Amino acid sequence: MSILVVGSVAFDTIETPFGKAEKVIGGSATYFSVAASFFTDVQLVGVIGDDFTEEHLGVFRDRRIDLQGLERVRGAKTFHWSGAYGFDLNVAETRATDLNVFADFNPQLPESFRTPEVLFLANIDPELQREVLSQVERPALVALDTMNYWISSKKAELEKTIRQVDLVIINEAEVRQLTGDANLVKGARAILDLGPRTIVIKRGEYGVLMVTADRIFAVPAYPLEVVFDPTGAGDTFAGGFLGYLASGSDHSEGRLRRAIIFGSVLASYNVEAFSLNRLKEIGRAEIEARYRAFRELTEFGDYDATDVS
Amino acid sequence: MSILVVGSVAFDTIETPFGKAEKVIGGSATYFSVAASFFTDVQLVGVIGDDFTEEHLGVFRDRRIDLQGLERVRGAKTFHWSGAYGFDLNVAETRATDLNVFADFNPQLPESFRTPEVLFLANIDPELQREVLSQVERPALVALDTMNYWISSKKAELEKTIRQVDLVIINEAEVRQLTGDANLVKGARAILDLGPRTIVIKRGEYGVLMVTADRIFAVPAYPLEVVFDPTGAGDTFAGGFLGYLASGSDHSEGRLRRAIIFGSVLASYNVEAFSLNRLKEIGRAEIEARYRAFRELTEFGDYDATDVS
Numbered sequence: 001m002s003i004l005v006v007g008s009v010a011f012d013t014i015e016t017p018f019g020k021a022e023k024v025i026g027g028s029a030t031y032f033s034v035a036a037s038f039f040t041d042v043q044l045v046g047v048i049g050d051d052f053t054e055e056h057l058g059v060f061r062d063r064r065i066d067l068q069g070l071e072r073v074r075g076a077k078t079f080h081w082s083g084a085y086g087f088d089l090n091v092a093e094t095r096a097t098d099l100n101v102f103a104d105f106n107p108q109l110p111e112s113f114r115t116p117e118v119l120f121l122a123n124i125d126p127e128l129q130r131e132v133l134s135q136v137e138r139p140a141l142v143a144l145d146t147m148n149y150w151i152s153s154k155k156a157e158l159e160k161t162i163r164q165v166d167l168v169i170i171n172e173a174e175v176r177q178l179t180g181d182a183n184l185v186k187g188a189r190a191i192l193d194l195g196p197r198t199i200v201i202k203r204g205e206y207g208v209l210m211v212t213a214d215r216i217f218a219v220p221a222y223p224l225e226v227v228f229d230p231t232g233a234g235d236t237f238a239g240g241f242l243g244y245l246a247s248g249s250d251h252s253e254g255r256l257r258r259a260i261i262f263g264s265v266l267a268s269y270n271v272e273a274f275s276l277n278r279l280k281e282i283g284r285a286e287i288e289a290r291y292r293a294f295r296e297l298t299e300f301g302d303y304d305a306t307d308v309s
Numbered sequence: 310m311s312i313l314v315v316g317s318v319a320f321d322t323i324e325t326p327f328g329k330a331e332k333v334i335g336g337s338a339t340y341f342s343v344a345a346s347f348f349t350d351v352q353l354v355g356v357i358g359d360d361f362t363e364e365h366l367g368v369f370r371d372r373r374i375d376l377q378g379l380e381r382v383r384g385a386k387t388f389h390w391s392g393a394y395g396f397d398l399n400v401a402e403t404r405a406t407d408l409n410v411f412a413d414f415n416p417q418l419p420e421s422f423r424t425p426e427v428l429f430l431a432n433i434d435p436e437l438q439r440e441v442l443s444q445v446e447r448p449a450l451v452a453l454d455t456m457n458y459w460i461s462s463k464k465a466e467l468e469k470t471i472r473q474v475d476l477v478i479i480n481e482a483e484v485r486q487l488t489g490d491a492n493l494v495k496g497a498r499a500i501l502d503l504g505p506r507t508i509v510i511k512r513g514e515y516g517v518l519m520v521t522a523d524r525i526f527a528v529p530a531y532p533l534e535v536v537f538d539p540t541g542a543g544d545t546f547a548g549g550f551l552g553y554l555a556s557g558s559d560h561s562e563g564r565l566r567r568a569i570i571f572g573s574v575l576a577s578y579n580v581e582a583f584s585l586n587r588l589k590e591i592g593r594a595e596i597e598a599r600y601r602a603f604r605e606l607t608e609f610g611d612y613d614a615t616d617v618s
Contacts, residue, residue: 017491064550085352087491182396184514185534205493206515209532216607218529223518225494256608295526298565298607303600 002195003246004139005032006107006132007122007235008043009052009070013082013096014274016089016229024275025059027079028122030144031235034279035266036243038287039061043113045069045132048099049077059276062257068110073101089230092206109135120238123147126154126161133164141251143167143242144280145234151177167198170207175201184209185216196221198256200241202234208260217257222294230273231268236279240266267289312471312555312618313340313448314543315416315441316431318361321491322391322405323583325398325538327337334585335369336388337454340544343588344575345529345552346372347596351420354441358386358410368585382410398539399513404581418444427555429547432456435463435470442473450560452476452551454543460486468503476507478547483520484510493518494525495506507565509550511543517569531603531616542576545588547573574599 014021029046036042041064048070060067079102082095115137121129121144121186129144142165150158151174159177164167168191172184179187180204188199188211201209205227207220241263244249265287272278319336323329324376338355345351350373357379370375388411416437424446430453432440438453451474459467460483467487471477477500481493488496491547497508497520514536550572554560564575574596581587 088485089491116320176397182398183534183536185532189534203515206512207527207529209529211532216532216606217533217609218515218516219609220518220527220529223494223520223525223527225492225498227492257613261609262612288310288612293610295611297525298609300526300528300570300604301563302604303567303597 001117001246001248002041002043003036003118004043004045004069004109004116004136005029005036005112005120005122005239006069006122006128006129007032008079008102009044009046009048009050010079010081010102012231012275013080013086014229014231015084016083017087018228019274022230023080025056026081026232026275028235029108030059031232031276032120032239033065034059034063034276035239035263035270037065038240038248038266038284039247039262040242042066042243043069043116045107045109045113046163047071047073047099047101047105048298049073049154050075052078056100059280064067066113069107069113076101083231087232089227092196092231094276102195107132107135112261114249117141117249118243119143120241121161121165122235122238123150129161130164133161140249141242142244143169143238145169145238148174148176148177149151161193164194165196165201169200169202169234169241170195171202171204171234176192183280185211200260204230206238210256210260212253215253217253217260217297219260219264219294221264222290224268224271227271230271232272232276233271236270237263237267261291261294262287264294292307310426310555310557311350311352312345312427312429312551313352313354313378313422313425313445314338314345314429314431314548315378315438316341316359316429316433317388317411318353318355319388319390320360321540321584323538324391324393325539326394326396327537328583330583332540334365334390334598335390335541335584337544339368340541340579341429341548342374342430343368343372344545344548344572344579345555346440347549347575347593348552348571349373350571351375351552352378352425352510354416354418354422356380356382356410356414358382359384361387368589372606377424378416378422390539394539398536404408410571415541416441416542417442425610426450426558427551428452430454430470430474431544431547431550432459435459435467439473440472442470448544449558450475450551450554452478452547454547455483457483457486471500472504474505476509477505477551478509478511478543480511480513482541484508494520494551509569511546513542514560517546517573519565519569521562526562526564528569528603529571529572529609531599531606533580536580539580540583540586542580546572546576546581570600570603571596574603
């Protein structure tokens with residue numbers, strides 16, 4: 001099975017209370033691809049400039065990532081984001097966004113990319129998301145991510161795109177912004193009403209909530225003593241989640257839940273270091289160990305019938 | 310088994326986006342006692358004025374709550390708190406705190422109250438908490454709650470009291486305020502270093518984190534479509550948690566985890582209406598049903614060994 005992702009490949013300049021990283025590899029499609037490649041074959045659609053060198057591309061090599069859809073624009077620069085996190089690491093302050101080649105990004109999928117089983121439309125212009133969707137045979141599962149910028153500037157276009165997808169991955173502030181409802185469950189149901197079958201709400205250090213028509217699943221984030229840099233956590237989560245899901249054809253509630261855990265596992269590793277440095281170090285053993293740690297973190301037994309009187 | 314609680318019995322005037330309640334029954338010891346009484350015998354220590362009538366006392370009647378320790382001061386008024394919640398219901402804005410009889414609260418335990426198995430020192434002056442502790446034979450388990458006010462005004466006294474208890478129930482902002490560490494796990498470990506064996510961190514709509522020397526347990530809050538009034542949620546949680554725990558002598562990790570769920574169950578009901586109105590309606594069937602709902606909300610299976618390759 002394969003998954004196709006369209007999104008950004010970027011350089012990030014990041015300052016956290018623990019240090020600074022200059023022009024390191026980032027971008028939604030980058031984090032997503034590397035995380036998903038632990039589970040399935042990935043087709044990456046994105047755009048880079050001259051400054052994204054062969055050495056930088058090394059982050060994708062020796063992984064199950066097909067780069068035929070990664071366009072290079074000559075004479076131009078790669079998307080560059082610069083941001084800083086305060087003491088509690090929850091909110092990034094954007095210092096600069098240099099779109100560069102990303103400003104004119106107009107994805108054209110190679111022929112071999114037009115039949116993915118799963119499609120992930122990372123956070124890009126919702127009109128562009130629909131343009132990508134029009135270029136593929138309808139996959140078994142289409143998911144999208146978005147951000148506050150599109151909700152405020154192109155809400156109608158975004159809702160039109162949401163109507164065409166199966167699954168929405170979104171953070172909790174965005175649910176409230178998009179639906180105008182402070183209650184997260186009601187907000188999720190309002191998005192379900194647009195058409196998607198599944199809403200996956202990212203809550204940062206508080207974990208994930210998955211809402212479908214008749215079930216809700218909640219899992220806390222893995223409690224870490226060292227959260228070094230939260231950049232890319234959401235896309236890494238999405239990559240682990242959908243990458244695991246795309247490794248089989250079963251999209252039942254039970255398998256969706258396990259996929260949420262694998263996504264949470266990958267995200268928990270990612271925040272332990274700058275850029276993709278931690279993801280580069282881990283393998284199957286680390287992923288399985290933390291999946292088991294999630295079980296130990298969350299499990300509680302049934303009560304004894306004599307307990308409640 | 311029995312549990313003793315010392316804390317406030319009060320009137321609350323509350324405004325939420327959904328309505329207003331004038332001078333309804335509240336107070337930490339009230340919420341705690343009613344919640345704990347679903348599981349065990351409760352001894353309540355507190356103080357009221359003339360205005361807390363027999364009718365108001367009805368909230369405690371027909372429950373396993375012993376009121377011998379509830380002192381009435383003649384010619385004076387009961388503690389009155391007035392507050393309001395904004396759209397997201399996460400933070401209460403205090404409009405007025407009229408301590409009244411609570412200002413001179415100096416608990417003297419009746420003889421029959423001096424051998425509780427479990428003692429809960431609700432949010433009162435940490436020096437008063439130690440004074441209560443000195444009046445009982447050392448219980449099997451002593452727990453305390455506190456608040457930002459005592460952390461800023463009597464930190465040394467609070468730390469002295471924390472050194473004498475087994476379990477601390479505290480919200481996450483207070484962990485950060487008390488320890489100066491933005492990381493919650495490190496903050497919890499700093500409190501463990503003072504002496505308690507268990508730190509239970511309340512995270513409001515995000516649930517609860519329990520930290521011991523060698524384990525961490527995390528559970529999300531029950532996702533509700535209607536959160537009507539969060540007042541008393543923390544004390545109701547503590548009552549369900551410690552009440553269940555006090556119903557037996559087993560304080561193992563497994564039973565502590567089940568107790569956390571029962572506390573979360575009670576708190577989730579409590580926020581569905583003003584004052585103790587919802588707690589008055591529920592019984593064993595509702596509690597057991599929501600415990601099962603917590604299992605359904607959080608359970609996820611083991612992965613297949615072939616899943617990760």
